[in-house]
Amino acid sequence: MNLNKDSKKLLSEFDAYTSPHAKMAEALKELKEEVMADENINILLVVGPSGVGKSKLAEIFIEEILDSMEEEMIKDTSFIPITGIELPNPDLGNFNWKDFYYRVLLSLNEPLVDRKTNVNRGVRNNDRYVNEGRKSTVGDLRRSLERAIYHRRTRAIIIDEAQHFFRLKTGKAVAEQFNSIKSLANMSGAKIILFGTYDLISIMNLDGQLSRRVEEIHFPRYDLNNEKDVEDFINILYTFQRKLPVEKPPDLLSERKYIYEKSLGCVGILKTWLQKSLRETIKNGEETITLESLRKTSMNHTKLLTLFKEIVVGEEIFKESKSDAIELKKMLGVENLEDKPNKRKGNNNPGKRKPNRDEV
Ligand SMILES: Nc1ncnc2c1ncn2[C@@H]1O[C@H](COP(=O)(O)OP(=O)(O)OP(=O)(O)O)[C@@H](O)[C@H]1O
Ligand SMILES: [Mg+2]
Structure with a gap:
């Protein structure tokens, strides 16, 4: 079945839709700060x-x-x-x-x-x-x-x-x-x-x-080992659920495990997938996006696994560079430069003798 004008409009509106989300906002904020930095x-x-x-x-x-x-x-x-x-x-x-x-x-x-x-x-x-x-x-x-x-x-x-x-x-x-x-x-x-x-x-x-x-x-993926990421990922599903132009809102939240597994917590992968699934749904005259249509349009496991392996390596590089920074600081003894009470000032109460001075 060919798509009519209205369907095409719905699809292109969804294509153009940008969902704000936490990880993107964080990266954007950091980027602005760095660009402005002198x-x-x-x-x-x-x-x-x-x-x-x-x-x-x-x-x-x-x-x-x-x-x-x-x-x-x-x-x-x-x-x-x-x-x-x-x-x-x-x-x-x-x-x-x-x-x-x-x-x-x-x-x-x-x-x-x-x-x-x-x-x-x-x-x-x-x-x-x-x-x-x-x-x-x-x-x-x-x-x-x-x-x-x-x-x-x-x-x-x-x-x-x-x-x-x-x-x-x-x-x-x-x-x-x-x-x-x-x-x-x-x-x-x-x-x-x-x-x-x-x-x-x-x-x-x-x-x-x-x-x-x-x-x-x-700009990382949402990682389920992190509580806030779990919450944020669910919020994204909720946002997309409301934005999808179908007669009956789909229940993406109930399928969250499957959706996470097939998007790797990456919003761009999820969006592309939903675009495909929406097209299928509209083409078939269905009233909502079903699990069946999600399954039909999802990325295959081989591709996902390749992508995930790249993610693991990439994240490791970031983790390493963090732990390298800590190790470097330790080796340099940077903590010795921290503010400490100034010893040279000595006794704050002139005239008063220190209690441990006299041998008894
Ligand atoms: N927050 C978002 N809301 C809506 N759509 C999004 C969002 N983020 C990404 N997309 C869409 O998802 C798709 C993939 O995202 P994008 O191309 O930005 O990913 P990428 O990280 O640049 O991927 P690649 O490494 O393959 O270049 C694009 O169609 C993009 O418009
Ligand atoms: Mg790109």
């Missing part, structure tokens, strides 16, 4: 499981920043406070910098992007970025991008699927790749926010020099 660190990593909702978070973050800067943007139409791109999956070892610069330039709405060249050599006036039709080199595009970021006063650039930067053969190549990103951030003055899978953290941890220069933000 520290030297100008590369941020936002990592989490596949399907947790990282791209959604990036989208919301961009929207919020644009909303908050709307007035300023109306006053100065060249101002673009934030932009974002998604990295395509490159051939192994073949990251294309030209393509990358080109994409970011496009995202900044730069006119004449395919004819850009070194502005110092280019023709001035209105088409000051054009150089008599010569094809741009990587260096040309890079310089144009730095200038565009400067002129647009762009403060943050989001790069989604950022693990694709590092699909390279050698550790040295990874470090070089990172240095190029770092220098783009330094030269342009924009913070670069890399969104991606846990692989990003393992890459940074390979090299102490790299990890020193980045701040990590974790």
Whole structure:
């Protein structure tokens, strides 16, 4: 059965619906704080499981920043406070910098992007970025991008699927790749926010020099070993239950164990699943989403297991880095620097003798 206009509308409304939830709110808050922070660190990593909702978070973050800067943007139409791109999956070892610069330039709405060249050599006036039709080199595009970021006063650039930067053969190549990103951030003055899978953290941890220069933000799944997560996950089910455009509200809460098992506590996986199930339900003219339709449209166990194994490894990296921090502090003896009553001041009651002084 084909879907009629009304059904299509219902489906697209649900597709567009964003459910606010605790883990996303926490990651968003942390991200805002880090972007606003005036520290030297100008590369941020936002990592989490596949399907947790990282791209959604990036989208919301961009929207919020644009909303908050709307007035300023109306006053100065060249101002673009934030932009974002998604990295395509490159051939192994073949990251294309030209393509990358080109994409970011496009995202900044730069006119004449395919004819850009070194502005110092280019023709001035209105088409000051054009150089008599010569094809741009990587260096040309890079310089144009730095200038565009400067002129647009762009403060943050989001790069989604950022693990694709590092699909390279050698550790040295990874470090070089990172240095190029770092220098783009330094030269342009924009913070670069890399969104991606846990692989990003393992890459940074390979090299102490790299990890020193980045701040990590974790966007984790809901974990049933944590009481608050259980409560929050149930709240999400409740929210989706109310939002699903079906005649009779489905009883997702009663199926919570099954739903958790098949979503791994990741809201993006859950949403995609509910979208599929809703489509089935509407197509079949059923009044609500049933367990049967959930079963039919769920992800298979093999895929889920692969994803879950990646999550376990990723979470372990975060746990380790926490325990490493504790160990480091201990080894350094940092607690010795804590505020202690100042011994040198000695007796607070001058004239009064200490009771244990005299031998009896
Ligand atoms: N809070 C949310 N409310 C509604 N829909 C959401 C929410 N979070 C994610 N989604 C939707 O779930 C799907 C998967 O989420 P998303 O693509 O953001 O995950 P991801 O972590 O980026 O995954 P990947 O690692 O595969 O890129 C998308 O269609 C997204 O719009
Ligand atoms: Mg994504």
